Amino acid sequence: MNYIIGIDLGATYAKIGIVGKDGTIIARSIIASNDTDDYLVFIENAATATDRLLADNNINRKQIEGIGVGAPNSNFFEGTIEYAHNIRWGHDKIVPFTDIFGKKMNIPCLITNDANAAAMGEAKFGIAKGMKNFVEVTLGTGVGTGIMTDGKIMYGSNGMAGEFGHCKIITSRTPRRCSCGSIGCLEAYCSATGVADSGRETLALYPDRPTSLRRYNPEDITAKIIHEQALCGDRVSIEILEETGKLLGKAFADFTRFFAPEAIILFGGLTKAKDILMPAITESYDEHLIPIYRDKQKILLSSLPEYDAAILGASTLITG
Ligand SMILES: [Zn+2]
Structure with missing residues (x-):
């Protein structure tokens, strides 16, 4: 297992990256994150885009150690996105994101608030080292x-x-x-x-x-x-x-x-x-x-x- 999937889930786009252990981003993909009212449709789109990105780079799911997601209003403990007011499919509900996406990909999945993700990146790769x-x-x-x-x-x-x-x-x-x-x-x-x-x-x-x-x-x-x-x-x-x-x-x-x-x-x-x-x-x-x-x-x-x-x-x- 050599790689991690990092996902930056924003209010307009979701950016998906294949990341090496040394923090090198090997490949990126971007999909719309706010063009459906149904979170299951978005998760299906994200899974399809992730699989395509892996296939384009000759990497299979077994080489992926886990999927980390940064998203607004995320609950790290529960793996949920809760009442994310800027996202159509999530503004009025609690979405069990990691449960559904992780099972669909058959890869462990964790989620945290987008600002927490930036802080973690800063600590490991940025000025906060x-x-x-x-x-x-x-x-x-x-x-x-x-x-x-x-x-x-x-x-x-x-x-x-x-x-x-x-x-x-x-x-x-x-x-x-x-x-x-x-x-x-x-x-x-x-x-x-x-x-x-x-x-x-x-x-x-x-x-x-x-x-x-x-x-x-x-x-x-x-x-x-x-x-x-x-x-x-x-x-x-x-x-x-x-x-x-x-x-x-x-x-x-x-x-x-x-x-x-x-x-x-x-x-x-x-x-x-x-x-x-x-x-x-x-x-x-x-x-x-x-x-x-x-x-x-x-x-x-x-x-x-x-x-x-x-x-x-x-x-x-x-x-x-
Ligand atoms: Zn406010």
């Missing part, structure tokens, strides 16, 4: 956290610990509804989606303020556009990213009070705006830390390749 206490913060469509304590992912009592993105940190600004249904979550302001919403909110609240964001239809504004305009010197776009960084820094200071990590490691699409985000994050973080933590924790950027990180991380569910 050698660290035993750190948190991986994924800044993408949402805000996810994988918490490593004493060298192990923290799963909590029910297998689902680490939803720091849904802490309610906003009390003073316009209340904003989060994808989880609550109001004022960190994710509603500091994810890529939240940054885009900040752009729309600013345009509506300050109709007379000049900004190059007005060239765009508000519905088309994305975090990427705001970053591009910020790089061109647009003051409003710069302020939106700086405000996002300040909120993150304050939230990270709160997190540090609970867990005292060696490092907080940032991963995901929004980190492309690091030149503006990072100074704002570190300034706010230092401002809100209490003295016993000052100068002890680091805020770092992930060194994992974005496309492969969750595949590699999920594969470590099997290899450890």
Whole structure:
């Protein structure tokens, strides 16, 4: 048995990789993850795609040690995906994913939250090598956290610990509804989606303020556009990213009070705006830390390749 299958199951696509023991991804495949309301149809599609990938690379199932899956709202203890609000086939139910997929493939299958998978990949292959206490913060469509304590992912009592993105940190600004249904979550302001919403909110609240964001239809504004305009010197776009960084820094200071990590490691699409985000994050973080933590924790950027990180991380569910 020489290989592991790592699967990065996202809200739009599932990326499937054959991973060697040394962390080399030998081959990849991608399928739609959100084009059916029936989870059995998706699992059948995933099994078919995995078999095709194996056949294309002259590898048989007996050479696969296990399948590791990173997916939103996953329960490591139960092997389930629970009420994953961004996935059509899983938003309103508990899906017994590893049970069905593992039996279909006749290969052991484990699942964990996608941010946990990124943290595990970071610990084994990335900048967190050698660290035993750190948190991986994924800044993408949402805000996810994988918490490593004493060298192990923290799963909590029910297998689902680490939803720091849904802490309610906003009390003073316009209340904003989060994808989880609550109001004022960190994710509603500091994810890529939240940054885009900040752009729309600013345009509506300050109709007379000049900004190059007005060239765009508000519905088309994305975090990427705001970053591009910020790089061109647009003051409003710069302020939106700086405000996002300040909120993150304050939230990270709160997190540090609970867990005292060696490092907080940032991963995901929004980190492309690091030149503006990072100074704002570190300034706010230092401002809100209490003295016993000052100068002890680091805020770092992930060194994992974005496309492969969750595949590699999920594969470590099997290899450890
Ligand atoms: Zn939320």
